[in-house]
Amino acid sequence: MKKKWYDVILQIGKPYIYLGMFIVVVVPFLAKCEMQTYETDISKTMYEKIESIYKYNQKNADSEMAILFAFDYGPSTTPENDPMVYSVLRHIFLREIPLLVWAPYVPYLDIAETRLNRIAKEYKAIYGKDYVFLGLAYPVDAYMISTGSDFRPLFNTDYYGNDVYSIPLLSKYYSYDNLGLVVSITSTSMPLFWLQYANALFDQEISVGTTAVSAADFYPFVSSGQFQGMLAGLKGAAEYEQMVERLENKIINKDIKVYLSDLYRDIDTSQINKKYFEPKFGAEEIQVAINRRSQARRGMSSQFGAHIYVIILILFGNLGYYFKNKESNKTTVTKAR
């Protein structure tokens, strides 16, 4: 008997389903598709919060506010958290807001260090003057509380072993008083710690970037205004990326490729400490930096493809099932006669 079309659909081999999935995810990568996405209010709130710090710093040049950035995520959620970190850090460096960074667990340190220096390099940020990597803040609650007065005694040195009292940036920023915002990018329940210690005790404002799965737990705190905005999953990262790209185009106002290759060309690079990053851009590195600028949106186009793919699969499966049932009902009826 000849196979009917619905039999083909219903008996489609799993490897073929997997192959289809592979294609819909990989093709946007190769084709460098970037999906524009609509911007939700919670992401905009976070963006506006950082903008407001910039505006404050413009007006009060002698008492600028800094941002404390916590890398609260590990290797298993880099796909979702990395793009958030990239776009938020780019926003901070673009607006030249002083930046302090720490990470609460040992496995997170490596992630934090590479990501931070990678972005700092793109904006010619100077270590110790524009940004500082404090290193390990464990146990994190002790560090959160002591930031209420002064966190320097707990650190002693930064991640690279520099004395915290010798770092220019840290002579000004060491407590919540001069911090405009705490940003926690995370896959854990760390934002609740921040809420409990930094917000409840010291009225510190907090913004959060989190994975899609844990975002559901944090929505109530965003709507109650305890978090100043939230980036939820890859989608939130894509939204932020979009907003920062608009800003970057406005500020830099030239092609990113030209900007990056000119960045270290005409200046004396011997002044820059090579411990943190190499002050030059190779052609490939520029390409990667440009790729990174749309990482979340590329991911979103893969996501979109995957979602549409699975919905079409389900649709066809149901159609096949429906017609098959109809047919078999008919045959049973004929037999009964």
Next chain:
Amino acid sequence: MEAISTLFWPTVAVLLTLAIYTFLWEDNPIYKVAEHIFTGVSVGYMIAQSWHNIIMPKLIVPTTNYFSNGRYLLAIYFIIGGLIGLLYLSRFSEKTSWLSRYPIAITVGFYAGFKIVPIWMTNVSKQLNATIQYPNGDSMLNLKMFGKFFDNPTWGNFISAINGPIIVIGVLLVLIYFFFSFSNDNIVVRASRKPALVVLMLGFGGSFGYTFMARISLFIGRMNYIFSDWIEILTTTLGG
């Protein structure tokens, strides 16, 4: 030479990644190699971890500390713990293997007792509390919400008024559905069966669909490693 050394390990990672994906087509020796490497590496890692994270910091260091602090009773208690742990080794022989029942009995008993209160707090008390009131203390069956709806009968007000009652009814239905020892003829049990299944299936479907995106993100992450990070290293080392 340097090019090879910077390229070597990332390429290993990429090859292993691809080896795992071949399993999706069918089982094959390449996957089998990757799988066995992973088993070996993870067990090896675990052996060292047991030493670094349990035996050293939890047994040897505290015991010696207690001895030097003069807290002999504690030191002896820890040594007894170590000895009981060693009883697991009795399993190497059929005849003595019953000795390993002691550490098993102790761990099973202790954790069974230790978990009762936290289980009650998180799974029972807290969840029932959340079914009675919202986190901010408002009642789940908030009459004010209904009042608001009757004053201003919009769709949004209606939804926010009935969400609480729906959750309460849903929880009750599910609780009743799982009764084991009440007869099926019991009118409450029988009437709640189908509605309970509706709640359960909507919940399961929603939860399944919600996780879909996170799982796809994982695959995108791996592809990002290959197409962004690894390609970068490859082209820089080969090109420059």
Next chain:
Amino acid sequence: MKRFVYILVIISLLFSAGFAEEAENNNELDFTPKGKLEIKDKGNDDGTGVNVFFRPQNKPEEVKYYLLRVYYKSVSEDNLAAQYRIENKDRRYKFNVSLQKRRKHPYPNSRKGVARVYVSNEKGEAVKAFLTESTNTSASWFNINKLSAFMGVLLFLLFVYIFIKQARRGVEFFIRKIPGLEELDNAVGRATELGKPIYYIPGIGTTSRIATLASLNILAPVTRKVAKFATPLKVPNRDPVVMSIAQDVVKEGYMAEGRPDLFNSNDVFFLTRQQFAFAGAVSGLFKREKPGAVFLLGKFYAESLIFAETANDVGAIQIAGTDSVSQIPFFIAACDYTLIGEELFAASGYLSGDPLIVGTMKAQDYLKAILIVLLFIGIILNIFDIDIITKYILQR
């Protein structure tokens, strides 16, 4: 010495305002620092927690910051337990301080906490102390917040006593059908017909997980069923301790059916403790050995779907059950039969038919019925803003 400190503290309590005035002469402060400081034993703990409250009462232009230091035993640099910088705002600050905070220098559980407030300068240094309060702490013998759990256990034990007594007298209890377990015989039978092995995975939890123990309890009756058909039963494990228990359970099951010859300790084996290495290895085994039936019972995390889908791929009947709520939807979608939630914990009694265990199932149902009644009362009372139930019985 000790008495001297006590006297000092009492004097400072009585004349704290006076002290401040006197000290003013030494420091060049042109105002009187004011504030309300309280320190209280936290209670419900092991006697190391204190709550400190402080309300600033100076004008903002006089003082910008205060510094609060909390000491254990007495005021001295070595006994510092915590310090906080307080902004001069019109609000009551609350601090939850542990007098056993620092791990580096462990000190015995303190029985006394001292809080002292200083006027602080811009740098955050203490300029002048003006308020000192102290309190004695005590360890409590019962955590009142956990009373409901204690009552719940007592109630459960009462029901267990009643129903086990009835069961001993020969009363038979009705237990409803659990579809997943009804299919157990069919699954074992079909694997035997096809001449394929059966895989039983007791989850990836350790023995400290109750779900793992429940799974091992189910393994016993399953082994007995398998022994009747003499089908090979394989149990891969992620935890060596669980493996040891599983070996004993399987051995005992074969013995009980009079087939000790079927037991091979190599069939209950350990693979690796790493979550996904275990998932990869087990799905490899599934593909190669093509089991006829697969049991996935116990604690499962994200890898649940990897097991379920590969088992489906080789055409095995899967019976799954877990206590991880987030994984149940995947089992529902991918497996033939799923034990939802508490059915997993009821399974051992259901399969073995042991009257004592069935008695506890009945007790569990009665406890649940009482909780449902409490829930009703709580909801109704809550409408009228009476929070007895939510505050004292079903706490958050």
Next chain:
Amino acid sequence: MSLWKRRLPLICTIVFGIMGFILQLVPAFKSFLDIQNQWMTILFGFAIVIGVASLTKYHFKKIRQKPEERIFSYITFSSLIVMAVATLFGMKAETGIFNALYKNLFDYVYVPLDATIFSLLAFYITSAAFRAFKASSWLSTLLLFAGGIVMLGRVAFGPLMVFGELTQWIMSVPTVAAMRGIKIGIGLGMMATSIKIILGIERSFLGGE
């Protein structure tokens, strides 16, 4: 012998079970609880030995039964030994060859393999959805309905935004109700199982005579 093999272990279970229960309720024992928690982990310290022994035995048997596949057993054990040595000597070291080897093995073998097997779920969830989301009965139609809406809602745009709102509702009302009901049931089930174990009603984990 029954006393040593059966009765005494059972008494251990009961004694330690009651101890665990009491330690939770009495705050005054907190310092002992800290010690006891540390003590319990010691018991697991040596368990890994029997794990490795079991793995070795398993592979020896496999080599005997299928000599043509012995290469895989060799792979397992060589990677086991290399990783164990590298981690033992390299994890706490700051520099040196073992540290470099440990770091590379961890970053480029352990982590990628872990992430990749985890990411297989992207494929399995697709095929599971294809199989399960069929309108074959009214129950699975509901599953299909909720799952489909939520999947659409997660990538919704423009006119499909209504799915986004429906997703919000499904996730915050029926899902919460279903999961909460199950959680409460599970809690009671776990409590009953714990008590059964402590009372000695359920003792299959202790094996036979």
